[in-house]
Amino acid sequence: MRTFITFLIVTAALLSSGCATNPVSGQQDFVMMSEQQEIALGRSADAQVRKQYKVYDNPALQSYVNRVGQNIARHSHRPNLNYHFTVLDSPEVNAFALPGGYVYITRGIMAYLNSEAELAAVLGHEIGHVTARHGVRQQSAAQAANIGISLASIFVPELNTQIGQNLTNLFGGALLSGYGREHELEADRLGAQYLARTDYDPQAMIRVIGVLKNQEAFDAVVARQEGREPSHYHGTFATHPDNDTRLQQVVGEASHLTVVNPVENKSEFLKETDGLAFEDSVDEGVVRNNKFMHPALGIALTFPPEWSVKNTPTQLIALSPKSDATIQLKIDDKPSGTVAEYVHRTIGNGTPVETLEIEKLHAAIGSANNTVLGIIYYDRKAFLVQCDAKTSAAIDAERTAMKTTIRSFHVLSAAERKQIKPLEIKLITARKGDTYAKLAQHSPLGKNAESYLRLINAQYPQGEPATGQTLKVIE
Ligand SMILES: [Zn+2]
Known part of the structure; x- marks a missing residue:
């Protein structure tokens, strides 16, 4: 002391x-x-x-x-x-x-x-x-x-x-x-x-x-x-x-x-x-109802509806409802050689590869052990949609959803570009019969929309809007 x-x-x-x-x-x-x-x-x-x-x-x-x-x-x-x-x-x-x-x-x-x-x-x-x-x-x-x-x-x-x-x-x-x-x-x-x-x-x-x-x-x-x-x-x-x-x-x-x-x-x-930005800014791309859209890269990818999608500055990753499988989007410079060759280099020679065109883009999907890998070439870049599962049972259960996600890859349309704006708070007046479940159907917030709406309106976990009440919604 x-x-x-x-x-x-x-x-x-x-x-x-x-x-x-x-x-x-x-x-x-x-x-x-x-x-x-x-x-x-x-x-x-x-x-x-x-x-x-x-x-x-x-x-x-x-x-x-x-x-x-x-x-x-x-x-x-x-x-x-x-x-x-x-x-x-x-x-x-x-x-x-x-x-x-x-x-x-x-x-x-x-x-x-x-x-x-x-x-x-x-x-x-x-x-x-x-x-x-x-x-x-x-x-x-x-x-x-x-x-x-x-x-x-x-x-x-x-x-x-x-x-x-x-x-x-x-x-x-x-x-x-x-x-x-x-x-x-x-x-x-x-x-x-x-x-x-x-x-x-x-x-x-x-x-x-x-x-x-x-x-x-x-x-x-x-x-x-x-x-x-x-x-x-x-x-x-x-x-x-x-x-x-x-x-x-x-x-x-x-x-x-x-x-x-x-x-x-x-x-x-x-x-x-009113008009306050909500959640992420758009620079790193946005996720709207499980569709990821990135304005600078000019691409979009839709994840399975029940999966949780997390977009951070360093990673885009989706997790299956049972938390036993993930889908990640990665980017590489487009290498020389075919897209099938790239798949083989990544997950092993001799693994089965299916080549395809996704909206006229060269693409290939390969499978190995508990992995499904989709690669798409677009604009000097190679986009890797890497799907991994913890077990062979999980990969079998999720294979279709994973392939659907890979095939959803596409170049942003003009209409989609218009949708890429930051989420904002907007004030509305609750009408008779409005419920948070109903409002959530029109919300871009995905599967947690109902909870988000209750929270921002201080009516979590069970409250419902009263007719005439000023409500915050997200648009
Ligand atoms: Zn304090």
Whole structure:
């Protein structure tokens, strides 16, 4: 213990700031950083975030989020900090804060919110992390423990997502696994207080955590379908907020501040999200009802209807309903020689190969063990549709579906090119008899459309629209 204390003092002397008064508690924190240092740190990390991630190109929405955020920040424990609120062009469901007042919210999370009060709750939670100096306190703790992580690696300590992963890579350090339950509860408590002081209902904090929890539960289902890790929003823990007594308690502390007619601004908020991009951008191709279309490559491929298709920047892969077979699309430069020769080179000489023309393109399909391989030559490229199964029973069961997928390969038509636009949120008014199942039939979201529609309208898992209700749909 003795060496530990010595180390702390030495480190503190080096950084020349030592203890600082915590803006929230008024007590002395062991924080090895002045406010100026904290702001400088935030500023340099903000530059990194902006290098790595696109800011969402929608000035009206940026200014709306900024207006809501600045209003809450003015009612926070650190009203004099210079706050920056930025909507990032990412489909991930996330929000995070850097030390010094830099707050980010993804367009992905915006899609799941349904009122200005809920937006205010997300921003209030992040502002709570800033005012309580959680990032800085964690950093000091990490320095004191001599973990050896770089300064920059802990700004975004709570993201188990692409952004977090990329920032980890970006800064080359270990990402701490989160602010932890106590800091998250403190951010919820402060956020609820700021909501009340800004004339919102502090209970919006619990509601929005419920929304995010439902989204997370659903994402876990989709992640299983797609064979990937589910993502987590940092503020959500194991239990649903309805059963979370600690959360109820910390948010409840703000109840004495509650105003009579709290601001909800549901329709104002929804208007702002009309036209908001949903899910991926089109640069890497789009998947609409299991048809993959890529504008730059000029090609399309239709996967079997019940399969889950995942399109990432590095991979296009579909997984069978029983998770025992996959279909991947790969691209190579067109080699010299025939397409049948290429099939043989890839899966072995002597394997049976069927040559064919798919819309006048040279193609071949070969079979070997638990693999069916289709290769199509088009425009100086060789497209490989590689189908693999775990067992011979699975390959036999899926062979027809795999060959149908290979034969579905085609050059994009003009009509299809027109369909390639980003998915967008559109507002409609529910008519008598509208159900999510019915709306899902006209949705481009594929087999999970019904769940997505319920989630973005905060009626997951069982709700149905009421006649006259403003609904978000995806087009
Ligand atoms: Zn948090």
